[in-house]
Amino acid sequence: MGKDMKQTTRRFQQMYEKLKKFHYKLTPQRIAILKILSERFDHPRPEDIYDDLQQQLPTTSPATVYKTLTVLKKLKEVLEIQYSHESNRYDAVNPFPHPHIFCTACQKITDLDFSEYDILQKKIALQTGYHVETVCLEVAGVCPDCQKISESFPGSR
Amino acid sequence: MGKDMKQTTRRFQQMYEKLKKFHYKLTPQRIAILKILSERFDHPRPEDIYDDLQQQLPTTSPATVYKTLTVLKKLKEVLEIQYSHESNRYDAVNPFPHPHIFCTACQKITDLDFSEYDILQKKIALQTGYHVETVCLEVAGVCPDCQKISESFPGSR
DNA sequence: TTTTTATATGATAATTATTATCCATTGATA
DNA sequence: TATCAATGGATAATAATTATCATATAAAAA
Incomplete structure (x- = not known):
């Protein structure tokens, strides 16, 4: 198991446990988004996350991505990098x-x-x-x- | 004449001359916007500039404000402070x-x-x-x- | 396990700052 | 004064995000 994979797994678990602790439902959509976020080191846009998500759950909606990001922002498990009039970018690998x-x-x-x-x-x-x-x-x-x-x-x- | 007024007048003249130098037309709308920008020390939004502008030239369009700001940005005579999903703020008093x-x-x-x-x-x-x-x-x-x-x-x- | 219930999802509409379009107007130069 | 490219104003388009709401479902309770 490579270093990145260990780190990825740990971040996924941290986010998973944080959601659990605050009694958010662990839906398949959310679990998939956590997985994507923990694996992407390139500060993806909501649209990028949505594209990845559709590979696994083809019926999901972009709204679900936005809603999950909002929750993770509130829990300080994702860092939002704001851009004026283009998509924000998100960093859940290093959320500080x-x-x-x-x-x-x-x-x-x-x-x-x-x-x-x-x-x-x-x-x-x-x-x-x-x-x-x-x-x-x-x-x-x-x-x-x-x-x-x-x-x-x-x-x- | 107060210190602020001198500074205001100087900034107005600097911007006016810059537009002239690069052969932009000195229209009444642009002159009014330059005046507003040179007088506002509070990092106004396009909407704030438009509100002030309407006092003097009631038929102007918000598009004119945006277009003038675009020109001034290009000439580095106004500093744009970007905000994600709210209006940008502009500083022409100190454009650096x-x-x-x-x-x-x-x-x-x-x-x-x-x-x-x-x-x-x-x-x-x-x-x-x-x-x-x-x-x-x-x-x-x-x-x-x-x-x-x-x-x-x-x-x- | 079944029931219950609050929460989440997905489809879609709404929002909002900004940009693009296009024709009539006008400032600047000859 | 005549000319003409640049500008203004009205309006439509754009695009990211948020709001809405009926349906579905995860998780706690029975």
Whole structure:
């Protein structure tokens, strides 16, 4: 069993137990969505989750995906990455707030390993007097791979 | 003439000259929108700008506001603060990317004076190898004023 | 196991910010 | 002043998400 698979299984179980603990029904649809979420490391959109879901349960509705995401959000078992006027992206692999970096060429979203992120909240609280609830740090740019491609085909975009 | 008024006038002129320089037509609608944007320090929504605009030019259309904002965005004369599934907010007073802090109680958006923001981009570029285009830092929490209110009326929200 | 009941699902309609379309109008240049 | 591309206004289209509601069902109780 690979490392990813162990992690995947653990995340699935964590989410499953959280739903159980708060007396949400463990329906086949929800179980399938938990499985999909625990396996996808690419910050999928609701539509992506729905596509995967249809492979297993062809009669499901997109509404069910949205409703399940709402529940998981409330339980803090999924992190919502909001985008203006395009689909939100979801991270249930690491549901704790953390920064991301988005490649504007290939649309890939990667976790940004920024050590100072955790102390940011305290710094800002101290400085502003706010009771800080969320700190959202989202970076956009061109990833190294796409930079290479654009060097090989200058002016191609 | 107060400090704010001087600043307001200067920003209006900067935007006016920028449009002129790039051969955009200086229509009454655009001039009115520039004036509104230069005077509003509260990060207004398109709808807020439209409301103000109607006082002066009652026949204007919301589409005109959106179109003008699109032009100003392209010229980097207005900063767009995106919100998922609610109206974007716009800052033409300080159009350069900068962080904000949002009060979840009174909905006020304030500029966050965070000195380390400017070096963040370089740090992240160095660490990730990305060609960084934008760094978006948006904080949410309860402002000192609203904390006081919530102390006076515990459990009121 | 059967019954009960609150909750979830699925189909569909509604919502809402924004964008697209298209024709009449107009600012800017010659 | 004449010309013409750019703009404005009215309206339709778009698209992600949320609301609605009748039916189905998971899970607790009997």
